[in-house]
Every structure is written in structure tokens, then in C-alpha cells.
Amino acid sequence: xxxxxxxxxxxxxxxxxxxxxxxxxxxxxxxxxxxxxxxxxxxxxxxxxxxxxxxxxxxxxxxxxxxxxxxxxxxxxxxxxxxxxxxxxxxxxxxxxxxxxxxxxxxxxxxxxxxxxxxxxxxxxxxxxxxxxxxxxxxxxxxxxxxxxxxxxxxxxxxxxxxxxxxxxxxxxxxxxxxxxxxxxxxxxxxxxxxxxxxxxxxxxxxxxxxxxxxxxxxxxxxxxxxxxxxxxxxxxxxxxxxxxxxxxxxxxxxxxxxxxxxxxxxxxxxxxxxxxxxxxxxxxxxxxxxxxxxxxxxxxxxxxxxxxxxxxxxxxxxxx
Ligand code: ADP
Ligand code: MG
Numbered sequence: 321x322x323x324x325x326x327x328x329x330x331x332x333x334x335x336x337x338x339x340x341x342x343x344x345x346x347x348x349x350x351x352x353x354x355x356x357x358x359x360x361x362x363x364x365x366x367x368x369x370x371x372x373x374x375x376x377x378x379x380x381x382x383x384x385x386x387x388x389x390x391x392x393x394x395x396x397x398x399x400x401x402x403x404x405x406x407x408x409x410x411x412x413x414x415x416x417x418x419x420x421x422x423x424x425x426x427x428x429x430x431x432x433x434x435x436x437x438x439x440x441x442x443x444x445x446x447x448x449x450x451x452x453x454x455x456x457x458x459x460x461x462x463x464x465x466x467x468x469x470x471x472x473x474x475x476x477x478x479x480x481x482x483x484x485x486x487x488x489x490x491x492x493x494x495x496x497x498x499x500x501x502x503x504x505x506x507x508x509x510x511x512x513x514x515x516x517x518x519x520x521x522x523x524x525x526x527x528x529x530x531x532x533x534x535x536x537x538x539x540x541x542x543x544x545x546x547x548x549x550x551x552x553x554x555x556x557x558x559x560x561x562x563x564x565x566x567x568x569x570x571x572x573x574x575x576x577x578x579x580x581x582x583x584x585x586x587x588x589x590x591x592x593x594x595x596x597x598x599x600x601x602x603x604x605x606x607x608x609x610x611x612x613x614x615x616x617x618x619x620x621x622x623x624x625x626x627x628x629x630x631x632x633x634x635x636x637x638x639x640x641x
Contacts, residue, residue, distance in 0.1 A: 326413055330419070331441075332345050334436050335430060336430055336435045337435065338433065340352050340354070341403065341435050344435065345436065345438055345439075349438070350403070350437035352402075352453075357457060358456065359457075360453055360455060361397045361454045361456060361461055362451065362452070362453050363393040363394060363451070363452050364390070364450070364451040364452075365389045365390050366449040367386050368446075368447045369445065369446035369447065372385075373385060378508070379424065380420040380421065383420070383422060383423065383424025384424035384427065384509050385424075385508065386425060386448045386450050387452075388509075388510045388512045390450045391428065391432065391452060391512035391514055392510070392512035392513065392531070394453075394512075394514070394517070395514045395517030396462065396517060396529040396584060397454065397462050398456060398461055398462035398518060398521030398524070399454030399517070400455050400456070400514075402454055403436075403453045404436055404451065404452045405438045406425070406438075406439035406440075406448070407441075407448070407450075408442075408449075409447040409448075410442075410443060412443075432514055462520060462521060462524055462526065463526065464527070464528050464544035465545050466524075466587075467542070467544075467547050468525060468613065469548075469614050469615040470589070470590065470612070470613065471526075471547075471612070472587065472590070472609050472612055473549055473551070473586075474587070474596075474609050474610065475584070475586075475607070475610055476516050476583045476584045476605055477581070478559040478562070479557060479575035479581050480558060480562050480571060480574035480576075480581070481502070481506035481507070481559050481562060482507040482579070482582075483580060484503045485503035485507035486507060486580070487574070499561050499565055502559075502561045503561055506581075510580065512529075512582055513583060513605065515603050515605070519602075520584070520600070522599070524586040525589055527586035528540055529583070529584055529585070530579070530581045530582065530584070531582060534551075534581075534585065537585055538551070539619060541585065542613075545587075545613075547613045547614065547616075548614045548617045548618045548620070549612070549619050551610055551619065552610055552611050554624065555610045556608075557606070557608040557610075558571055562574065587613055
């Protein structure tokens with residue numbers, strides 16, 4: 321199959337057709353139209369086989385993840401995703417592989433009304449780069465830099481399962497099939513917090529999506545906002561799977577340092593706390609307050625109301641990640 325046939329057979333088959341796409345796949349560029357009172361947020365993420373996903377990952381999961389990691393960045397900005405382009409490098413043309421890849425990618429696009437408007441197709445080692453755009457009302461995007469001392473620190477969902485799945489792949493430590501399946505699903509099919517991000521736009525002072533681990537990504541907020549933070553370890557939300565896995569102290573390490581959760585980490589002022597909690601409960605999203613920002617410029621952790629040194633918790637486990 322030639323390049324053009326491949327593009328026609330697979331990438332033009334998407335069902336989402338947005339009115340604001342004046343020209344989609346097929347010309348030298350796509351053309352989109354934007355309302356006067358809106359801003360466009362833009363992000364790009366690359367997934368390289370063996371680096372960003374294990375080599376045995378199913379094509380459907382790869383397609384899903386490639387879109388999900390980009391929509392997660394759009395969510396962290398409080399924006400509504402609108403368009404993506406896909407640059408894909410394939411070792412060979414395999415119809416079954418491409419069908420499953422597109423199914424994974426397009427399922428998320430359909431759910432959020434995101435249209436694939438262009439891309440590039442080349443031959444080489446498997447690699448996928450997606451650029452995604454999203455829309456916000458003018459000047460109303462979230463960023464990493466707005467956190468203030470005294471703001472409350474929140475996280476959506478539950479943390480650590482994806483890291484646990486990765487760990488298990490390297491060195492089996494889970495024995496129950498049901499648990500293995502559950503954590504593997506979290507790793508392969510992360511759910512970007514698109515609706516939560518938009519609901520937070522009116523309330524959060526800063527936001528980031530957790531791709532590198534809670535502590536690392538909290539560090540980005542602290543640095544960009546010139547503040548510090550204390551994390552209450554007892555409050556960090558772990559999944560039922562994680563609790564059932566009986567990993568005890570290690571569980572918190574997965575939650576704090578594992579990546580790939582794609583939950584949102586955000587800060588809210590005391591004044592916006594109740595409004596935010598109401599908005600997110602209407603959106604049906606679980607959130608947990610896990611600490612507070614302060615003026616220290618560093619990150620500290622407490623357990624049972626007592627300070628615990630971050631180094632003492634065995635975080636170096638993941639230093640090679
Ligand atoms: P050009 O050579 O002008 O860059 P291409 O031949 O690479 O154009 O692509 C033809 C059309 O197909 C363009 O509109 C391009 O955006 C689109 N396209 C190519 N690869 C992909 C892909 N993987 N996904 C979506 N659209 C693609
Ligand atoms: Mg091209």
C-alpha cells in the first residue's frame with residue numbers, strides 16, 4: 321500500500337466532522353476558524369516504542385494513549401480540545417495494526433468531538449507524534465504559575481496504578497490476575513481529565529497534569545509559581561487495587577513518584593474552595609485535598625501530622641525512570 325492510499329484508508333475515516341474545520345486532511349495545510357473571543361492552546365507529545373510504551377503494547381492502547389497524553393495537557397490548561405494532527409512513523413504497513421491503532425485513537429476523539437485535521441506518514445522505527453489544539457475563552461486558560469502561598473493542593477482520581485503496572489511488567493510482583501488486569505488497564509488506557517480541566521478553569525489558581533509523578537509535577541508548579549508545598553501523605557488517594565495489592569509502604573512511593581497517571585494536580589484559594597468542590601462534584605470527578613502551598617520554596621511531606629523526610633521514604637526506587 322502506498323502512502324496516499326494508507327492515509328485515505330485509515331486517517332480520513334474519522335467520523336468527527338467539526339464546523340470550524342474549513343479544510344481537513346487532503347490539502348497542504350488544514351484550515352480552521354476561531355471565534356474572536358477565544359484563545360487557542362497548542363501542545364505536542366511524542367510516543368516512541370520501547371521508551372514511552374512497552375514493546376508489547378497493543379495497537380489500540382498505543383492509539384488511545386497517543387491521543388490521551390495530548391488531551392491531558394489540554395485539560396491541564398482548562399481548555400476544550402478541538403483538533404489534532406498525527407505524525408506517524410511505521411516500520412511497515414500492517415492493516416490490522418493500523419485498524420486497531422485508529423480505533424483506539426478515534427474512540428477518544430469521538431468522545432470529545434476532536435477532529436484529526438492532518439499529519440504526516442513516514443517509514444522507520446515506530447513513533448507517534450500528535451499535536452493537539454484546544455479552545456478557551458479569551459485569557460481564561462490555566463497555567464502552572466498562579467499558585468499562591470496558602471492555596472489548597474488537590475488531585476483528581478487515584479495515583480500510582482500505572483507505575484505499578486510498569487513495575488510489574490519489569491519484575492512480576494502481583495499475583496492476582498484481576499489486579500494485574502486493572503493496573504494494566506490504567507497504564508494502557510489512561511483517561512484524560514478533559515471535563516475536570518474545563519470545570520477548574522473558573523476556580524484553580526494553577527494546574528498541571530501528572531505525567532512524571534506527583535512530586536516531580538508538583539515541583540513544576542512550585543517553581544513556576546515561586547512557592548513551596550506540604551503534602552499530607554495520609555491523604556494521597558490510592559486505588560482499591562493498590563490497597564488490595566498489600567504493597568504497604570511501597571504503595572505511597574508508586575503514588576508519589578510513578579508517572580503515567582494523567583490525573584490533574586491543581587491549587588485553589590480558600591475563597592474558591594467550595595465553588596470548585598461543587599463544580600467538580602457536578603462533573604462527577606473524584607478530587608482529594610492532599611496539602612497546602614506555602615512560602616518555603618521547597619516541598620515537604622507529613623505523615624500522622626509529623627514531618628517525614630522525602631529522602632527517607634525510599635523514593636530512589638524510581639530514580640532510573
Ligand atoms: P505534503 O507532502 O504536502 O506534506 P502529504 O502527502 O504528507 O502532504 O499528506 C497529504 C495529506 O494527508 C495532508 O493533508 C496531510 O495533512 C494528510 N496526512 C498525512 N499523513 C497523515 C496522518 N498520519 N494522519 C492524518 N493526516 C495525514
Ligand atoms: Mg508531508
